[in-house]
Every structure is written in structure tokens, then in C-alpha cells.
Amino acid sequence: MTQRSRNWIQEHLGEVVYGGIDGCITTFAVVAGSEGAGLPNTIVIILGVANLIADGFSMSVGAYLGAKSEKDRFQKEKRREYQEIEEVPHLEVAEVEGIFSDMGFEGEMLDKVVSKITENEDRWVDVMMKHELEMIEEKKPPFMIGLATFISFNIFGFIPLSIYIYDYVAEVQIDKFITSAIITSIAFMLIGWMKSYVTQSSQLREILETVGLGLAAALLAFFAGDLLEHLLT
Numbered sequence: 751m752t753q754r755s756r757n758w759i760q761e762h763l764g765e766v767v768y769g770g771i772d773g774c775i776t777t778f779a780v781v782a783g784s785e786g787a788g789l790p791n792t793i794v795i796i797l798g799v800a801n802l803i804a805d806g807f808s809m810s811v812g813a814y815l816g817a818k819s820e821k822d823r824f825q826k827e828k829r830r831e832y833q834e835i836e837e838v839p840h841l842e843v844a845e846v847e848g849i850f851s852d853m854g855f856e857g858e859m860l861d862k863v864v865s866k867i868t869e870n871e872d873r874w875v876d877v878m879m880k881h882e883l884e885m886i887e888e889k890k891p892p893f894m895i896g897l898a899t900f901i902s903f904n905i906f907g908f909i910p911l912s913i914y915i916y917d918y919v920a921e922v923q924i925d926k927f928i929t930s931a932i933i934t935s936i937a938f939m940l941i942g943w944m945k946s947y948v949t950q951s952s953q954l955r956e957i958l959e960t961v962g963l964g965l966a967a968a969l970l971a972f973f974a975g976d977l978l979e980h981l982l983t
Contacts, residue, residue, distance in 0.1 A: 761890065762890065762894065762895070762898035763944060763947060763948055764948050765813065765895055765898035765899045765902060766898060766902040766944065767902075767941060767944050767945045767948050768899070768902075769806075769809065769810070769813075769898065769899035769900065769901070769902030769903040769906070770902045770903070770905070770906035770937075770941045770944075771906075771941055771945070771960060771963075771964075772805070772809055772903055772907075773802070773805075773806060773902065773903035773904060773905070773906040773907030773908075774906040774907060774909060774910065774934060774937050774938060774941065774964060775963065775964050775967045776801055776805050776907065776967075777798050777801055777802060777907040777908070777909075777910045777911060778910040778930070778931075778934045778964060778967070778968050779967045779968055779970070779971035780794075780797050780798050780801045780910075780971070781794055781798060781910045781911065781914070781927070781930055781968075782927075782967075782968040782969070782971040782972040782975070783971035783972060783974055783975035784797055784798075784975060785927045785972060785975065786971065786972035786973060786974065786975030786976035786977075786979065787975035787976065787978060787979040788979055789975075791914055791917060791918060791926070792918070794911075794914050795911060795914050795915055795918060798907075798910070798911040798914070799911070801907070802903070802904050802907045802908065802911075805903070805907075806900050806903040806904050806907065807900065809899055809900070809903055810896040810897065810899045810900035810903065811896065813895050813896045813899040814892050814893060814895060814896030814899075815892075817888060817890070817892035817895040817896070818892040820888060821887070821888055821892060823885075824879075824885055824887050824888070827879065827883055827885060828875060828879060831875045831878045831879060831883075832871065832875055835871060835874060835875065839868075842868075842874070842878070843864065843868055845878065845882060846864050846867055846868060846874070846877060846878070847860065847864050849877070849881045849882065850863050850864065906937055906941065909933055909934055909937045910930045910933075910934045910937075911930075912930075912933065913926050913929045913930050913933065914926055914930070931965075931968070934964065934968075935961055935964070935965070938957075938960045938961040938964045938965075939957050939960070939961060941960050942956040942957035942958070942959065942960030942961060943956070943957055945960060
């Protein structure tokens with residue numbers, strides 16, 4: 751892996767994790783449901799690939815639109831702050847004083863801080879955005895957020911299907927569903943480990959949580975497929 755690839759993954763780790771979780775869970779659920787219903791290998795592959803394309807695209811579009819909406823909202827609020835500084839500067843100065851007074855500044859030190867901030871409009875607006883509105887601009891382009899989500903969804907979502915596709919190309923004498931469950935569990939562990947860096951929480955907890963959620967979804971899908979197969983045939 752090149753340094754550029756490593757940097758890209760680090761920058762988009764959140765999208766990689768959540769795209770990977772959704773891709774792995776939904777595709778493995780498709781596999782489990784198909785197995786529960788006793789569907790043939792080719793149908794499992796068709797349903798799985800269709801899920802990768804359709805659900806992966808849907809999730810990436812959702813991630814793109816969500817990021818774009820947040821970016822547009824940030825810019826709208828930023829323009830409003832510039833307008834308020836222009837039209838009612840005394841009120842905006844009072845707000846800055848209130849913000850830093852709450853932080854413990856007082857007297858001459860408070861006056862110096864407020865004066866320093868309000869002497870530059872860009873700095874002034876940045877302070878208001880961060881401390882008054884509690885908004886921080888997302889630097890990553892919305893398109894790249896959507897693309898990272900789509901790529902991760904499909905890479906991790908392919909894992910549960912891989913043994914079925916391999917069996918289609920070159921027949922294997924192993925239990926495909928058990929093999930898929932094992933390699934998917936390993937993928938869940940990897941995703942959970944990465945997720946701990948996003949959430950800044952316990953690695954063991956995130957791994958167990960991710961594996962548990964994935965297996966729970968698979969069990970539900972398996973028994974649903976099995977039930978429907980008995981009801982409809």
C-alpha cells in the first residue's frame with residue numbers, strides 16, 4: 751500500500767468504517783437469508799451482487815447528500831454571521847464578551863481578548879461559528895465522502911460472497927455458509943478495531959459489538975428465510 755493510499759484511508763476512516771459495517775452486515779444477511787431459504791449458489795451470488803450495487807449506491811448517495819447539506823448549512827450560517835457583524839456589531843461584540851466571560855476571562859484581560867478577536871472579521875466569525883453556534887467546517891469534499899463510503903461498502907460487502915463466487919468458478923468441497931461466516935467474522939473484527947479509532951473507545955468493546963450486531967442480523971435473516979421457505983413452498 752502506498753503512502754498516498756494510507757493517507758486517504760486515515761482521512762476517510764469514518765466513512766471506511768461505517769460503509770464497511772453496512773456492506774458486511776447487509777450482504778452477509780442476504781447470504782444467511784438465502785441459505786435459510788435453501789436457495790442455490792447462483793441465486794445467492796445474484797442477490798448479493800445486486801445488494802452491493804444498489805445498497806452501496808444508496809448509502810453513498812445518502813452520505814454525499816448529508817455531507818453536502820451540512821456544508822451548505824455551515825456556509826449559510828457563516829454568511830449570516832458576517833452580515834450581523836456588519837449590521838449590528840455592538841451586539842456581536844457583546845456576544846464575544848459573553849463567550850469569553852463564561853470561560854473565566856474578566857477585567858482588562860477580557861477587554862484585550864475581545865479587542866484582539868473583533869479587530870479581524872474573519873477571526874471574529876470563526877470564533878462565533880465555533881463557540882456560539884458550535885459548528886466546525888467539514889474540510890472533506892462531499893463527493894469524496896460518498897465515494898469512500900461506496901468503495902468501503904463494496905470491498906467489505908464482497909467478503910461474505912467471496913466463497914460463493916470462488917465455488918462458482920472452481921468448485922470447493924467445504925461448507926460455504928460456515929466458511930462465509932468465519933471470514934465475515936474476521937472482517938467484522940477488523941472493522942470493529944478500526945471503529946475504536948473513530949469513536950476513541952475500547953477496542954475489545956467495539957470488536958465485540960460489531961461482531962455481535964453482524965451475527966444478530968445474519969441469524970434474523972437466516973430464520974426469516976427458513977420460515978418463508980416453509981410458508982411459501
